[in-house]
Amino acid sequence: MFSEQMILVTLQGLGESLYMTLLSTLVSYIIGLPLGLILVVTDKNGIRPNAPVNHILGAIVNILRSVPFLILLVAVIPFTRLITGTSIGSTATVVPLVIAAAPFVARVVESSIKEVDRGVIEASLSMGASTMQVVRKVLVPEAMPSLLTGLALSLTTILSYSAMAGFVAGGGLGAIAINYGYYRKETDIMLLMVIILVIIVQVFQGIGNWIARRADKRIR
Amino acid sequence: MLNSNETPIIQIKGLNKTFSSDSNTVVALNDITIDIMRGEIFGVIGLSGAGKSTLVRCINLLERPTAGQVIVDGQEMTLLSEKQLRRARQNIGMIFQGFNLLMQRTALDNICFPLELAGVPRKEAIKRAEKLLDTVGLSDKAKAYPSQLSGGQKQRIAIARALANNPKVLLCDEATSALDPTTTQSILALLKQLNQQLGVTVVIITHEMKVIEQVCSRVAIIAESRIVEMGMVEEVFRHPKTAAAKKLIYPMGQQVETFTGKGNFIRLVFNGDITARPIVADMVLTCGAPVSIAFADTKEIDGMTYGQMILQMPENPVTYQRMLNYLDDEGITYTEEGESYVQ
Numbered sequence: 177m178f179s180e181q182m183i184l185v186t187l188q189g190l191g192e193s194l195y196m197t198l199l200s201t202l203v204s205y206i207i208g209l210p211l212g213l214i215l216v217v218t219d220k221n222g223i224r225p226n227a228p229v230n231h232i233l234g235a236i237v238n239i240l241r242s243v244p245f246l247i248l249l250v251a252v253i254p255f256t257r258l259i260t261g262t263s264i265g266s267t268a269t270v271v272p273l274v275i276a277a278a279p280f281v282a283r284v285v286e287s288s289i290k291e292v293d294r295g296v297i298e299a300s301l302s303m304g305a306s307t308m309q310v311v312r313k314v315l316v317p318e319a320m321p322s323l324l325t326g327l328a329l330s331l332t333t334i335l336s337y338s339a340m341a342g343f344v345a346g347g348g349l350g351a352i353a354i355n356y357g358y359y360r361k362e363t364d365i366m367l368l369m370v371i372i373l374v375i376i377v378q379v380f381q382g383i384g385n386w387i388a389r390r391a392d393k394r395i396r
Numbered sequence: 397m398l399n400s401n402e403t404p405i406i407q408i409k410g411l412n413k414t415f416s417s418d419s420n421t422v423v424a425l426n427d428i429t430i431d432i433m434r435g436e437i438f439g440v441i442g443l444s445g446a447g448k449s450t451l452v453r454c455i456n457l458l459e460r461p462t463a464g465q466v467i468v469d470g471q472e473m474t475l476l477s478e479k480q481l482r483r484a485r486q487n488i489g490m491i492f493q494g495f496n497l498l499m500q501r502t503a504l505d506n507i508c509f510p511l512e513l514a515g516v517p518r519k520e521a522i523k524r525a526e527k528l529l530d531t532v533g534l535s536d537k538a539k540a541y542p543s544q545l546s547g548g549q550k551q552r553i554a555i556a557r558a559l560a561n562n563p564k565v566l567l568c569d570e571a572t573s574a575l576d577p578t579t580t581q582s583i584l585a586l587l588k589q590l591n592q593q594l595g596v597t598v599v600i601i602t603h604e605m606k607v608i609e610q611v612c613s614r615v616a617i618i619a620e621s622r623i624v625e626m627g628m629v630e631e632v633f634r635h636p637k638t639a640a641a642k643k644l645i646y647p648m649g650q651q652v653e654t655f656t657g658k659g660n661f662i663r664l665v666f667n668g669d670i671t672a673r674p675i676v677a678d679m680v681l682t683c684g685a686p687v688s689i690a691f692a693d694t695k696e697i698d699g700m701t702y703g704q705m706i707l708q709m710p711e712n713p714v715t716y717q718r719m720l721n722y723l724d725d726e727g728i729t730y731t732e733e734g735e736s737y738v739q
């Protein structure tokens with residue numbers, strides 16, 4: 177099983193998985209971070225309550241989050257083709273991954289930001305902070321440790337989503353596991369891919385937690 | 397420090413605040429009118445739920461009044477645009493019961509924070525923050541994070557932060573309520589010192605009598621969303637007129653109960669015009685007859701005695717008269733209550 181070719185395939189799969197995961201996470205945060213912040217700020221107890229915006233965004237997030245990823249993967253193929261010009265391969269997988277992960281990231285960010293002490297926000301408002309200043313100088317920095325823990329969570333979740341993309345010719349370790357393990361019944365290869373995925377999750381989670389702990393000035 | 401010719405720095409006129417939800421409406425503040433003078437330390441005391449925290453938040457418009465005017469340093473706060481309001485708030489420092497420091501910033505950077513908001517260049521901000529750290533006596537804690545500081549130290553940093561933009565007013569919302577008595581003393585002393593050095597007007601919201609006694613010149617008593625009494629601290633604490641005020645000032649006393657007993661009761665009233673000395677003991681020794689103390693609640697403020705004492709006097713009219721003469725000679729104010737008294 178561990179032929180030179182298999183090692184190359186595995187390495188390529190690993191590269192594709194990391195590429196899909198990291199790129200999708202990046203784009204998901206570019207969309208999800210502001211979305212999560214808007215959800216907190218426009219909440220009825222937020223610093224700028226705005227019920228329509230909050231409810232509409234909340235509904236979109238909930239709808240996208242309730243669609244099973246495998247279905248979403250297939251359903252957005254035309255849209256994927258429109259953006260990337262293809263519906264197969266790692267880059268194509270990034271599109272459904274982002275559509276699935278951005279709302280997830282928004283909720284993760286929302287819950288982190290909500291941990292920021294109400295009193296600290298009130299204090300900064302009493303000093304004349306604008307909404308943007310509260311967001312940039314209070315909400316995000318004060319929630320940073322929790323945001324980093326959330327980032328590790330998002331990374332691992334997106335990685336496991338990306339493995340599912342193998343079913344629709346998405347590439348990566350998941351595709352190898354499905355192609356070799358499921359279609360060709362080479363169980364040992366599938367097991368190896370699973371082990372590699374588990375290791376990546378462990379590494380992401382471990383590094384994430386370590387950085388979050390280092391960044392937190394509350395525990396000394 | 398009080399100058400009655402000047403216009404008040406804070407004028408609250410006919411202030412109302414109601415909180416309404418779908419099901420009910422709660423009146424938090426009802427027709428509040430207060431003038432706070434430049435450079436004074438003004439206290440607002442009330443039991444929890446009386447509306448005092450809402451009142452202080454209406455001064456910097458963290459809570460928007462439902463009706464009425466709030467004028468701070470000549471600006472009608474409720475009419476300001478959002479941008480103007482933010483600038484006005486930089487002129488009003490505020491400290492809190494829970495300190496509310498930024499936990500991910502050092503003490504120094506916490507003090508820099510309001511300067512950052514105001515757009516002060518970093519170098520200048522640090523210089524100013526270092527000076528303020530020195531003012532509150534924590535120069536050695538510049539690089540410490542709030543989690544490494546004690547409660548008293550955190551409040552000192554919060555005070556320094558509140559003063560960073562040289563505000564004319566400092567609002568203190570239960571600022572000592574989370575602190576032990578000794579730390580409370582030191583924070584109050586610091587507030588008094590800053591008031592005298594910088595001339596900053598201080599508004600103190602508290603439920604603790606001793607906080608008001610120690611630093612305030614004037615006090616307003618708030619109960620059930622209204623101001624029930626207001627005036628100089630000694631005046632209000634000496635002669636509380638309303639039931640709500642009496643409840644705060646004599647927490648043990650039952651205001652409405654009538655007590656009866658043999659003999660004559662007299663009520664001694666200490667107005668702070670005598671120094672603390674053993675009046676009753678001297679009287680007993682001089683007149684050679686015992687009295688019993690039916691009720692006493694006196695306080696010492698600045699070495700002078702304030703409060704009331706009710707004595708059950710001897711039945712013998714000659715001894716009784718002798719004692720009254722003694723009190724007259726000593727210049728003690730008293731009233732004869734007869735055979736019963738109302739506490």
